[in-house]
Amino acid sequence: MVDLNADLGESFGIWKLGDDLGLLSIVTSANIACGYHAGDASTMRRCCAEAARCGVRIGAQVGYRDLPGFGRRFIDMDPAQLTDEVIHQVVALDGIAKVEGGQVGYVKPHGALYNAIVDHDDQATAVVAAVCAANRALAASLPVYGLPGSAWLSRASEAGLSVVTEGFADRAYYPDGRLVPRREAGAVIEDVDLVVARSVAMATGRTIKAVDGSVIEIHPHSICVHGDTPGAVDMAKRIRRALTEAGVDVEAVD
Amino acid sequence: MVDLNADLGESFGIWKLGDDLGLLSIVTSANIACGYHAGDASTMRRCCAEAARCGVRIGAQVGYRDLPGFGRRFIDMDPAQLTDEVIHQVVALDGIAKVEGGQVGYVKPHGALYNAIVDHDDQATAVVAAVCAANRALAASLPVYGLPGSAWLSRASEAGLSVVTEGFADRAYYPDGRLVPRREAGAVIEDVDLVVARSVAMATGRTIKAVDGSVIEIHPHSICVHGDTPGAVDMAKRIRRALTEAGVDVEAVD
Amino acid sequence: MVDLNADLGESFGIWKLGDDLGLLSIVTSANIACGYHAGDASTMRRCCAEAARCGVRIGAQVGYRDLPGFGRRFIDMDPAQLTDEVIHQVVALDGIAKVEGGQVGYVKPHGALYNAIVDHDDQATAVVAAVCAANRALAASLPVYGLPGSAWLSRASEAGLSVVTEGFADRAYYPDGRLVPRREAGAVIEDVDLVVARSVAMATGRTIKAVDGSVIEIHPHSICVHGDTPGAVDMAKRIRRALTEAGVDVEAVD
């Protein structure tokens, strides 16, 4: 059994990004941008409405306040302020989701924040504090998505949050389970057959090859797929089909 | 009996505006900016925490998305988008307030939006739709503040929302109860004694003088005071004291 | 002889809009966004470099400061501030163009500003003042693009600026030469053959049909084409070809 998640709601004003409707027929969990790195009130609302209608779980995809950089640049910000900004994103999306009959079901950091809190303990702790605060405010117990072995998931676990480990079928890994950064050559795997095969291997607990040729086991609760190009949506469809054919149940994490 | 309200949380990042703590010892209702015309996540949180601690009711002060213009310029925006943006502001502030043990208790439009929906029926209807949606999402029944006689309060009333009429002790009025716009000479009354006297007259149902010398009766549920200068906070203190001395109970509207 | 102009450089950060390179092989004048309604420093620079390389004249496409609304909503702003903001846009683009061996050759307002200053005399005068100031600062004499009969071109003319009248081949006109607003049905003409025919009629001084069936003569110095969809670029190509076949010289205004 595995969850499939994807980034949605990453348009901004007139500018469109990704195929939200295409992805909603494939994934079980939708990471919806909350206006800090992408998205705006109308995009958030429309996306929540569509996810609710499709029965796809809604996640708060939280990021740095950086529309010009799409949240892809590390910002060395004050941890206390980071806590406040993540709370803001989570509770706002939840309120908008509730207007559409849904609710936020989990939290997943985006981009540079996702990568920073693999190792940056102060920011990891700040995001954990935000989820705990949002849980109190919303009378919820939102699980959090992240990279296995990250400081973020360790701090979250210690704070009593449920953690959902995540694998990236189209990204190269170092032997220690870290992702090869996007700016490195070979960071993104474009061979569709290979990506599909890695997805199935991950979901069934088999090993995949790290970037140095060594083998590693990821076995995540959720696999992240992308939808920012027409090819990406097709790839996501093929991943879903291959998982089903391999006998893996594709469904949201409880 | 009258409510006293003031605008709070209108700082942004490093830039400070107003004396939030000073006002919280005077007013009964705090209109807290929600990040669209002013404010940011940390300011919203701090302000909610202080209001909750002082027992002052928290209101969502919603405005146009216009930090460079402080929400003081009319924007001829799509009503459906305005609805989404107002929902976003209200539910976000409510979630943050709940982190601090409070909650949003009413909605008051800010600046150019406040003025626009005195007459602009499409935008008035859009803001009403937003409050109705937020009420559903939050299982609340938030009242709304506005100018007596405005399209905004009429549409709100028709939609079943509670309305709180508001008077401005330091602003000149036309004989029809409209405010003289800020850009006109004499729009803001600076004579403290006169402002205090007008506050008491308004709160006790007596008439005040309109800008043309005719007399009008406002008799609002709430009086708006300002805190953006040291003098303004002193004036607000004097208004509160004069109301008490005149036998008016100063308390939040139920 | 007619100039062909198009909007370029309207991407923002990760979000792409339009086919800038496709248009640069078609038009003679490139209206490059200056970061207020769209564009950013890197987009401005890349676009200036490409325009300079293609020998296409660079224009400052100035707009309201409104990225979330793409400059398509009227903002009732202070005219003096509008002057400053338009100066900022023009001189910034000129400096960036000069880094790439080019320079700004004209000014064209965008979207809601374009439409507002057809009739809004204070804002029209403010934009004229900005171009005059930029001309002093840059030791230039930039012409301005606008709708024939607009307050904007009248005020510009009175101030000694050269004016370039503009026609829209794919937009419906009222009998008085005003554009039918985008939100009205039939405002945008999608029949490619008709658009091409109207372009040739405009450029050769023949009449076109207004929205009520009456005939009007536009005869502009420049025709605006669009590139925000693949179809739009094809349409622009067909317009250029049809103009050439009709014996019209397509070149930038002197």
Next chain:
Amino acid sequence: MVDLNADLGESFGIWKLGDDLGLLSIVTSANIACGYHAGDASTMRRCCAEAARCGVRIGAQVGYRDLPGFGRRFIDMDPAQLTDEVIHQVVALDGIAKVEGGQVGYVKPHGALYNAIVDHDDQATAVVAAVCAANRALAASLPVYGLPGSAWLSRASEAGLSVVTEGFADRAYYPDGRLVPRREAGAVIEDVDLVVARSVAMATGRTIKAVDGSVIEIHPHSICVHGDTPGAVDMAKRIRRALTEAGVDVEAVD
């Protein structure tokens, strides 16, 4: 002989910061914010006008695009984009200054960018490339301000730019000439007499005490003073008077 510089034009919209007019009667060089970390078109213009009227040299105070963080957080951005953004800031301010009869006379990075390029070679090189490009575009040869011993000034020197070394009279230093970061206790010296004494020592080539008690010599071309509090402006006045009394000429660097 020493130059006195200060940060100006750091207001944003309705929010005011610092006493620009107060500082212009004290300093010889005004670092004017360019809209990325603070400032807007009207503030830039007003500030350039005042500096020109006071005969104070105008500098482009360039920073990260980060209004919510006032440019005080390191952003791990793409160096090529940083180059474009710094060009944008410099040429825009220069154009606006020219409207007011002035021009940009130097470039000084702000806040987190200033600190980052003490050691971050890629960003230092990117800012140098920006100044070189702006120099070509403006037919200028702008000097650059920075910390003695920084990568930034080394790369600038190698690229043929004139460098102006800078000292901070109210900041604690490490023995290697680095500034103690603001977040450390004791980073900012508040004893006015001590700050004045350190200013005179710096300007006359005498040593000052580093944070560990060791002595270091800074001897900068320029001393940075602050004006963000009433006390700061008074301190700046006292520094200027003390320098004059010590026989130091206070004037802009040629």
